[in-house]
Every structure is written in structure tokens, then in C-alpha cells.
Amino acid sequence: MLDRLPHLIDPISFADKQRTLQGQIPLTKLSRLADVLLHNNGQVEIDLSFSKEGRLSVVRGTIRANLDLECRTCLEALVLPVDIQVNLAVVKSMEQAERLSGEYEPLMIEDEKIPLHELVEDELLLVLPDFPRHAEECKPYKHSTEEIKPAANNVQQSQSNNPFSVLAKLKNIGD
Ligand SMILES: [Zn+2]
Structure with a gap:
């Protein structure tokens, strides 16, 4: 020692x-x-x-x-x-x-x-x-999007990767 x-x-x-x-x-x-x-x-x-x-x-x-x-x-x-x-x-x-x-x-x-x-x-x-x-x-984010404010240059990327926007599109097609 x-x-x-x-x-x-x-x-x-x-x-x-x-x-x-x-x-x-x-x-x-x-x-x-x-x-x-x-x-x-x-x-x-x-x-x-x-x-x-x-x-x-x-x-x-x-x-x-x-x-x-x-x-x-x-x-x-x-x-x-x-x-x-x-x-x-x-x-x-x-x-x-x-x-x-x-x-x-x-x-x-x-x-x-x-x-x-x-x-x-x-x-x-x-x-x-x-x-x-x-x-x-x-x-992947564990928090809800309200809790997280990603840095400005990451916003676009996180939006395009957002699974909910894909769901939204599918829903529109269904209508
Ligand atoms: Zn991280």
C-alpha cells in the first residue's frame, strides 16, 4: 500500500x-x-x-x-x-x-x-x-416530450424519428 x-x-x-x-x-x-x-x-x-x-x-x-x-x-x-x-x-x-x-x-x-x-x-x-x-x-427518450427540450439542432431529427408522426400518417391514410 x-x-x-x-x-x-x-x-x-x-x-x-x-x-x-x-x-x-x-x-x-x-x-x-x-x-x-x-x-x-x-x-x-x-x-x-x-x-x-x-x-x-x-x-x-x-x-x-x-x-x-x-x-x-x-x-x-x-x-x-x-x-x-x-x-x-x-x-x-x-x-x-x-x-x-x-x-x-x-x-x-x-x-x-x-x-x-x-x-x-x-x-x-x-x-x-x-x-x-x-x-x-x-x-430512446423515457420521458414525455413535454419534459424534454432538446437542443435546437436536434429538434428536427427527433421529430422525424418520432413514432407518433408515423402513426398519425397511417391514421390519415385509414381515413
Ligand atoms: Zn444521451
Whole structure:
């Protein structure tokens, strides 16, 4: 079993010592993320290495999780597998951030120590889609059409697929 993950980390000191953090953070700890999740009973798996790149303190590694979101089209559950490649460089000012090469994202720190789970949460929030929806077609609607307002560009498609419009046509032929 690996060491417990620390609550607070000092990225610059960790980089000096070339520390590695591996382990899991429960999603329940990520309160900002909880607002957009259907369930937060999973874990975020992290594998982060701190090192020096010249004078820069950098953090590299991966953040992985399966996030349970709600599909905005059908309102059913949608599991979004997230696999983030972390490439952060510690900066203390906007000027420093702007001087970074494109290889790194800035990790802005004001105090020496930052909560590890906030770093992880920030990275997850960055990759979260604004409008999560199933990559493949959604399952047939379980709700009545009154409850669902599909996005404008899906309206036409859902109307042409609507079995009731076919029934309506058959009925007209019968008359
Ligand atoms: Zn869907």
C-alpha cells in the first residue's frame, strides 16, 4: 500500500526533492466538481511527479477518473472517462506565467503550500464539457416530450424519428 496522499503540498519543495505522489482521492472531497456530477462515489487516480526543469519547478503525470455526468440531450447518466496528461510549471505571477513555453500550463501559487485536491479538481474542471452528451446516439427518450427540450439542432431529427408522426400518417391514410 502506498503512503497516504498529503492534504497540503509544497510544489517547489517537492520539485527539489523529486517527489512522486501516487494514490486516490475520493470524489467526495472535490466539492466544486460535485455540483455537476450525478454520483460522486468514485475515486480520482493520480500519479504526479515533481521535478526541476532548469529553474522551473514542474509537475508531470496523469489524473484519471470516470465521471458520472448527466447527458444534456436525454438526461440519462453518462460516464465520461477522463485521462489528463499533467504538464504544469509553478509560477508566482502573471508575468512568469506569460513567459512559460507552450509546453507547460501555469500552476499559480500564492502561498508555499496548496491543497492537493484543489490542484486535481482544477485540472478536472478544465476538461469538463459545457454540454455533456452521449458520443453515440442517446437511448430512446423515457420521458414525455413535454419534459424534454432538446437542443435546437436536434429538434428536427427527433421529430422525424418520432413514432407518433408515423402513426398519425397511417391514421390519415385509414381515413
Ligand atoms: Zn444521451
